[in-house]
Structure formats: C-alpha cells, structure tokens
Amino acid sequence: MLVNFSVSQKVLSDLTLGQPLRMTTDTYPGRVFDGEITTIAPLIDDRTGMVNVQGRFQNADRSLRPGMYARLDVMLPDLQQVIIVPQTAISYSLYGNAVYVITRKKNDKGEDIATVERVLIETGIRRGGWVIVDKGLQAGAEIVTSGQLKLHNGALVAVTDDKTLTPPTTLPLE
16 A cells, blocks of 8 residues: 655655655554655655655555545654653743753752753754754753743742653654
8 A cells, every 4th residue: 555645845854765654544543554665756845845755555454445544653763862842841932942940959958849940942843742852951851841931040849740741752744
C-alpha cells in the first residue's frame, strides 16, 4: 500500500529513502503499521513550503484501503536525544524565550524549599504541544509548566507532580 503525505521543507534534510515510517488508523486502534519512505519529491511547493513524500506499507492481509485517513510518524534517528518541554512551560517575549527552572534546597530550619530562576532558551521544532529546546536547558531540569506570570527570580514555589504531562517518545510531523 502506498501512502502519500507532505512534510515541511524544514525537515527535508532529515529525510532519506528507506527511512522507517509508523502509521496508525482509527479503523484499527492500537495497531501500528510499519513502512518506509520510497520517494521524496524533488520540488518544494513555493506557496506552502511543503514537500510531497511517498511511503510503502506491507498490506498482506488487505487491512489498509485506499482513501483511509492515517497518522504517520517518520522515525528521525538524529532527533532521539533531545530536550523537549511542554509549550505551556515557555514564556515568550521580545527579550527571548524563557523557562523557569526549579532549584530545591534546605532552609535554616532544615525544611525543603523550592525557588525558581528564569533561564533564556533557544527553541526548535514544535509538534503536538511539545517544543524541542536547542540551547539553555540541561536534561533532567525541573521546570514550571503553569503560572509563570506570577513568578520572578528567587520566588518560592510549591512543586506538584503533574501526571498529565508525559513526554512523547516521537514527535509527529503534522
């Protein structure tokens, strides 16, 4: 089965023939179809900046039908080790994008306290509510994901664990 899709020219340098694809459909929830890129169009659409790509998927059981809607993930090996943060964690301003990093320490009474520091970052690709951080943030840093308008350097914060923010294992190209 051939699948046609478009990607932004920004990721064109990351695409290669034979690169793995993963596809899911609403028709078969939970089932993942594996395929590969077979064709990358040489022309970039000058109005949209998009590049047409074609992938091939094995369809021995004829589960896939022409015209089905699908969600595709292109496996990008060079993006495996990146730092991603939720879009809600970033404060955007004319002076630069920033996140508030949480620092934990003990006060004079031996109690745990948490303070924040505003750190400028450089952002990269944005997909599905997540943003790749190219510079300025260390892996594993604890950051504030909501309520940044009330914060300043050195502000005391109460840290809560947000179970709804689970980072994805891949970033979709949609």
